[in-house]
Amino acid sequence: MKTFKIAHLFYDLLNMYGENGNVRALVKKLEEQGIKVRVDFLSLEDDIKFNNYDLIYFGSGSDENLLLAANYLKKYKDEIIKAINDKKYFIVTGNGLEVIVNLNVLDFKIKQIPFQIIGEQVYESKLIKHKIIGFQNRHSIIEECHEENLFSVISGTGWSIKGKYEGIKKNNFYGTYLLGPLLIRNPYFLEYLVKDILKDKYKKSKEDISFKAYHEFIKNFVN
Amino acid sequence: MTKVLLFIIMILVRYMKLAFLILLNKFITLGCKLLGKNGTVLPGNIIYDHFDKKILEKIKYPKLVIAVTGSSGKGSTVFLINHILTKSGYSVVYNNSGSNGVLAATTLILNNCDIKGNFKKDVLLLEMDERHLKLVFTKHKPTHLIITNITRDQPVRNTSPYVVFNDIKQGIGKNTHLIINADDAIVNEISLNYKHVTTYGVAKTKDSYKKSRLQVADQAYCPVCHTKLIYDYYHYGHLGSYHCPNNDYQRGKPDYEAKNVDLNKKVMKINNETIKLDNDVLYACYYELAAYTLGKVLNIDDKILIDSFNKDALEHKRGKKYHIGSREIIMLESKNENNLSYYQSLRYIKNYKEKKSVILGFNNVSRRYKENDLSWLYDTEFELLNDENIDKIFCIGRFRYDVALRLEYAKVDKHKIILVDDLNELINLVKKKSKGTIFTMVCFDMTQIIKSLIEGDKNEDI
Numbered sequence: 001m002k003t004f005k006i007a008h009l010f011y012d013l014l015n016m017y018g019e020n021g022n023v024r025a026l027v028k029k030l031e032e033q034g035i036k037v038r039v040d041f042l043s044l045e046d047d048i049k050f051n052n053y054d055l056i057y058f059g060s061g062s063d064e065n066l067l068l069a070a071n072y073l074k075k076y077k078d079e080i081i082k083a084i085n086d087k088k089y090f091i092v093t094g095n096g097l098e099v100i101v102n103l104n105v106l107d108f109k110i111k112q113i114p115f116q117i118i119g120e121q122v123y124e125s126k127l128i129k130h131k132i133i134g135f136q137n138r139h140s141i142i143e144e145c146h147e148e149n150l151f152s153v154i155s156g157t158g159w160s161i162k163g164k165y166e167g168i169k170k171n172n173f174y175g176t177y178l179l180g181p182l183l184i185r186n187p188y189f190l191e192y193l194v195k196d197i198l199k200d201k202y203k204k205s206k207e208d209i210s211f212k213a214y215h216e217f218i219k220n221f222v223n
Numbered sequence: 224m225t226k227v228l229l230f231i232i233m234i235l236v237r238y239m240k241l242a243f244l245i246l247l248n249k250f251i252t253l254g255c256k257l258l259g260k261n262g263t264v265l266p267g268n269i270i271y272d273h274f275d276k277k278i279l280e281k282i283k284y285p286k287l288v289i290a291v292t293g294s295s296g297k298g299s300t301v302f303l304i305n306h307i308l309t310k311s312g313y314s315v316v317y318n319n320s321g322s323n324g325v326l327a328a329t330t331l332i333l334n335n336c337d338i339k340g341n342f343k344k345d346v347l348l349l350e351m352d353e354r355h356l357k358l359v360f361t362k363h364k365p366t367h368l369i370i371t372n373i374t375r376d377q378p379v380r381n382t383s384p385y386v387v388f389n390d391i392k393q394g395i396g397k398n399t400h401l402i403i404n405a406d407d408a409i410v411n412e413i414s415l416n417y418k419h420v421t422t423y424g425v426a427k428t429k430d431s432y433k434k435s436r437l438q439v440a441d442q443a444y445c446p447v448c449h450t451k452l453i454y455d456y457y458h459y460g461h462l463g464s465y466h467c468p469n470n471d472y473q474r475g476k477p478d479y480e481a482k483n484v485d486l487n488k489k490v491m492k493i494n495n496e497t498i499k500l501d502n503d504v505l506y507a508c509y510y511e512l513a514a515y516t517l518g519k520v521l522n523i524d525d526k527i528l529i530d531s532f533n534k535d536a537l538e539h540k541r542g543k544k545y546h547i548g549s550r551e552i553i554m555l556e557s558k559n560e561n562n563l564s565y566y567q568s569l570r571y572i573k574n575y576k577e578k579k580s581v582i583l584g585f586n587n588v589s590r591r592y593k594e595n596d597l598s599w600l601y602d603t604e605f606e607l608l609n610d611e612n613i614d615k616i617f618c619i620g621r622f623r624y625d626v627a628l629r630l631e632y633a634k635v636d637k638h639k640i641i642l643v644d645d646l647n648e649l650i651n652l653v654k655k656k657s658k659g660t661i662f663t664m665v666c667f668d669m670t671q672i673i674k675s676l677i678e679g680d681k682n683e684d685i
Contacts, residue, residue, distance in 0.1 A: 018601030
């Protein structure tokens with residue numbers, strides 16, 4: 001396989017909760033599969049060629065930084081729509097979803113609320129049989145979502161406070177309010193993504209310590 | 224006539240209420256002490272939460288009300304300021320217990336007032352939680368406010384550094400004299416909008432670096448024109464020397480700058496005076512510099528000021544040393560959820576050039592809340608543990624696998640990592656399987672556990 005190219009967008013604006021860990025997790029897992037990976041760190045002032053990348057990632061930021069990023073991406077709106085339709089991978093975590101909604105590239109709306117939703121979340125997904133664990137800290141909710149959900153809520157908060165679903169999935173766009181290094185904390189979800197990227201080239205690998213960390217957390221805090 | 228009478232009654236009720244609450248505060252504090260409790264929070268809790276949230280607005284404060292806030296370094300700064308001011312002849316009240324929220328401040332302030340609400344000492348000196356500053360200084364504002372730094376800290380509670388920054392601003396009055404760390408590109412933004420500002424900073428040191436690591440520089444862009452800031456060097460995190468290419472914002476030359484920092488010799492120079500450091504870490508420069516700068520702002524006698532650091536410095540409370548058999552164990556308390564607190568410990572360990580082993584881990588992320596957010600592990604530069612002098616790293620606690628996984632991402636040699644499933648076996652494992660001086664880099668909960676294990680080991684030896 002040719003070099004797998006990742007664009008870590010707004011690495012210096014939208015990277016508030018150790019979210020560099022998500023890109024590191026993808027790199028590690030792909031490299032273990034023998035794939036060469038290149039990561040470009042891009043931000044304001046860079047010319048972003050979405051077509052040149054296999055996967056685009058960005059994470060959480062302050063309200064000011066979210067606005068800066070959204071304004072910067074406006075000129076790329078058509079390219080982003082094309083990239084999603086062309087089934088390029090997008091992974092967006094935390095309130096980075098607010099950047100997407102500002103661009104009107106997917107069919108959902110976000111409403112700001114006057115308090116923070118903070119807490120641990122447990123979800124399930126049709127994509128994998130293991131639970132998803134993670135953390136949220138946001139002051140917005142998703143309304144009028146006409147996109148497919150990514151997760152169902154077991155405990156915690158969904159699109160809205162009492163919502164049953166969370167996250168957005170369209171083709172290979174994966175967006176969630178979960179923040180932080182969720183691909184490191186959810187090794188089964190990471191495995192699913194890498195399998196999906198590599199298709200029949202994926203080779204089954206041994207479970208490493210990330211699986212132990214996951215199961216220990218489930219044992220101590222979920223079950 | 225009726226109006227005058229009513230007015231007199233209202234005044235009496237007001238004073239009586241204040242007197243009643245002050246006496247109640249003192250009474251509960253006494254009760255706590257008699258029961259062997261420290262009583263720093265409970266009295267304030269009862270008064271503030273159950274009687275009067277505006278009680279602190281009714282106090283007649285002294286001429287000097289000094290607050291110290293920021294993500295880290297507050298306690299050490301306050302400790303030094305108290306030393307300097309006391310030596311200068313001021314009577315000072317300060318929260319030396321480490322409790323720094325509005326409830327502890329209420330207890331402290333009311334305990335030092337007469338029943339009319341007159342504060343009885345020359346100086347009120349408060350280490351203030353950065354989110355609680357605005358709750359204490361609702362009406363009366365501090366005369367002097369030191370802001371040490373604003374960094375990623377307890378994201379569960381604080382969200383982002385900018386939320387903290389906005390809260391701090393609400394505690395500032397138009398006459399408050401601000402003493403700020405200009406190396407911090409978030410804190411220094413305050414100099415754009417306030418008049419009375421004195422700055423301090425640390426000049427480039429041999430540990431400064433040019434490129435931001437782990438992409439966790441929080442203020443990467445100019446707050447005025449949003450152009451990328453150019454950093455000439457970083458000290459750590461987003462602290463360093465920076466400027467906007469359009470000249471809209473810069474660190475500039477601080478009013479008081481520490482130069483020629485030599486951590487091995489534990490000295491730095493300010494205004495050509497050599498100042499001793501009480502600890503061989505960079506953050507010691509910051510808290511000493513903050514206290515020094517306040518001393519200059521208050522026109523403290525130069526000799527008294529400098530002697531406070533060089534001649535009669537008080538013993539520092541951090542980095543306590545113990546022994547396991549003949550091996551030294553240095554306990555570095557590191558605050559979970561604060562990547563720069565861990566960075567200081569990591570840098571300290573890295574700078575130790577002899578054979579060493581490390582104990583790392585935690586049972587709970589926080590002692591304030593039940594949530595266990597682990598994101599900060601990936602904002603922390605554990606890559607510094609790639610060090611040939613490190614013999615073994617022991618991962619302990621309920622999150623030992625997460626910690627070991629982080630070390631794996633830092634590319635630490637797997638053979639050096641030992642997972643400790645049974646904490647009671649820790650000391651035996653350290654004795655049998657590792658070499659060198661032992662450093663613990665753990666949070667508060669584990670510090671106590673390890674101290675008891677060391678104590679237990681001593682008793683066994685006897």
